[in-house]
Amino acid sequence: MLVDDPDYTEADFQRVCKIAKDVAGISMPESKKTLVYSRVSRRVRENGYNNFRNYLNFVESPDGQAELEKLICVLTTNVTSFFRExxxxxxxxxxxxxxxxxxxxxxxxxxxxxxxxxxxxxxxxxxxxxxxxxxxxxxxxxxxxxxxxxxxxxxxxxxxxxxxxxxxxxxxxxxxxxxxxxxxxxxxxxxxxxxxxxxxxxxxxxxxxxxxxxxxxxxxxxxxxxxxxxxxxxxxxxxxxxxxxxxxxxxxxxxxxxxxxxxxxxxxxxxxxxxxx
Ligand SMILES: C[S@@+](CC[C@H](N)C(=O)[O-])C[C@H]1O[C@@H](n2cnc3c(N)ncnc32)[C@H](O)[C@@H]1O
The missing domain is CATH 3.40.50.150 (Vaccinia Virus protein VP39)
Structure with missing residues (x-):
């Protein structure tokens, strides 16, 4: 794994992948592991958690609905331009x-x-x-x-x-x-x-x-x-x-x-x- 952070494990990455797939239909290949880390770690910190596991527990709890939406936002890629194609x-x-x-x-x-x-x-x-x-x-x-x-x-x-x-x-x-x-x-x-x-x-x-x-x-x-x-x-x-x-x-x-x-x-x-x- 490219990310050297003991608070971001393979299980955490797989959990984020499952959320992205279940909620938005988005599939995250193994190659997105570092990208997921850099995008999600900010949400982990901003919510006051010190590891992914606790943050994801919160996201998947009944109180985590608003944060789930924010997580999906950071996982989307929004590149676009006028009169594209x-x-x-x-x-x-x-x-x-x-x-x-x-x-x-x-x-x-x-x-x-x-x-x-x-x-x-x-x-x-x-x-x-x-x-x-x-x-x-x-x-x-x-x-x-x-x-x-x-x-x-x-x-x-x-x-x-x-x-x-x-x-x-x-x-x-x-x-x-x-x-x-x-x-x-x-x-x-x-x-x-x-x-x-x-x-x-x-x-x-x-x-x-x-x-x-x-x-x-x-x-x-x-x-x-x-x-x-x-x-x-x-x-x-x-x-x-x-x-x-x-x-x-x-x-x-x-x-x-x-x-x-x-x-x-x-x-x-x-x-x-x-x-x-
Ligand atoms: C790369 S942009 C494409 C924008 C524009 N259609 C274009 O071609 O320039 C992809 C967009 O799809 C949105 N998206 C991803 N999953 C989605 C979903 N399940 N439902 C609706 N929009 C989704 C993302 O939020 C993002 O804004």
């Missing part, structure tokens, strides 16, 4: 939004979902794509649900405020159209675009999501890389069930849906799937 936004702008625009104008409800939104670049990029092709979208019943298991990143996403270095992926003309300066070195989204996203905490690993609507497009990108194969395929099936016929699922560049037929999906590009029917 640009081809999905191009497809959204060229194919999806033009196909739902008339329905929205006729008063229909149109929904999109960023299912692991992290600090928000994904749903805000979706919102900029929507506004670019359909500028009056916010006057209609068009919304983007943006969810993540990590309440801290969801709060950051909802603030819509980013430092200059975080918004490199946003073209200048879009910054001028949709953002305003705040403080020394930050910008925040402003105007009617802010009506589009709705931010919520949601664990994709929970059965029975409180979501009744069907979506025209779901972005679920760079999250199932942390899940094992059965958890991934189960999630694809559940996400597909929340797509309207002809709706689209976008996955991360290193992710694939294997059980296409069971999910009722057809692959139309390496990381883009269409709901059959």
């Amino acid at each position: 640009r081809e999905h936004f191009t497809h959204l702008e060229k194919v999806v939004i033009p196909s739902v625009r008339e329905r929205a104008r006729a008063g229909e409800r149109i929904r999109f979902w960023s299912a692991a939104c992290s600090t928000g670049p994904e749903p805000w990029s979706m919102a900029m794509s929507v506004m670019t092709v359909f500028p009056e979208a916010a006057m209609h019943d068009v919304r983007i649900l943006a969810t993540d298991i990590n309440s801290e990143v969801v709060a950051q996403a909802a603030s819509g405020t980013y430092r200059e270095e975080e918004i490199e992926g946003i073209p200048n003309e879009m910054r001028m159209q949709f953002m305003e300066p705040v403080g020394q070195d930050s910008l925040r989204f402003t105007g009617s675009i802010c009506k589009l996203p709705a931010f919520r905490v949601l664990n994709l690993n929970l059965e029975g999501w409180p979501i009744k609507v069907l979506f025209s497009a779901i972005f679920c990108r760079n999250v199932v890389i942390y899940f094992d194969e059965p958890t991934r395929e189960h999630l694809w099936r559940r996400l597909s069930a929340r797509l309207e016929p002809g709706g689209f699922l976008y996955v991360g560049h290193s992710e694939r849906v294997v059980s296409l037929r069971e999910c009722g999906l057809e692959q139309i590009a390496p990381t883009t799937y269409k709901k059959v029917g």
Whole structure:
């Protein structure tokens, strides 16, 4: 073991792994042992414990629910950026939004979902794509649900405020159209675009999501890389069930849906799937 701390044992690491898997569906390979140590040891100290075992006893006790959520937050990886994997936004702008625009104008409800939104670049990029092709979208019943298991990143996403270095992926003309300066070195989204996203905490690993609507497009990108194969395929099936016929699922560049037929999906590009029917 790389970590030379007698208060962090193999049994402690295995316990953290089991919590991450049971609660969030996240699988932690042996190679994450040091990373887990560096992320969790701060929580151990901040809670006043001097070893992992006592801290984990607390987390798993009836009083430990709030700390369990904090533990899950430190175990998640939140790397993201604006217009990441640009081809999905191009497809959204060229194919999806033009196909739902008339329905929205006729008063229909149109929904999109960023299912692991992290600090928000994904749903805000979706919102900029929507506004670019359909500028009056916010006057209609068009919304983007943006969810993540990590309440801290969801709060950051909802603030819509980013430092200059975080918004490199946003073209200048879009910054001028949709953002305003705040403080020394930050910008925040402003105007009617802010009506589009709705931010919520949601664990994709929970059965029975409180979501009744069907979506025209779901972005679920760079999250199932942390899940094992059965958890991934189960999630694809559940996400597909929340797509309207002809709706689209976008996955991360290193992710694939294997059980296409069971999910009722057809692959139309390496990381883009269409709901059959
Ligand atoms: C690497 S980020 C990807 C963000 C964005 N989708 C993108 O591609 O840029 C992965 C996100 O998945 C979230 N996550 C991990 N497990 C989750 C779960 N069970 N339910 C919901 N979100 C989860 C993490 O909190 C993190 O914000």
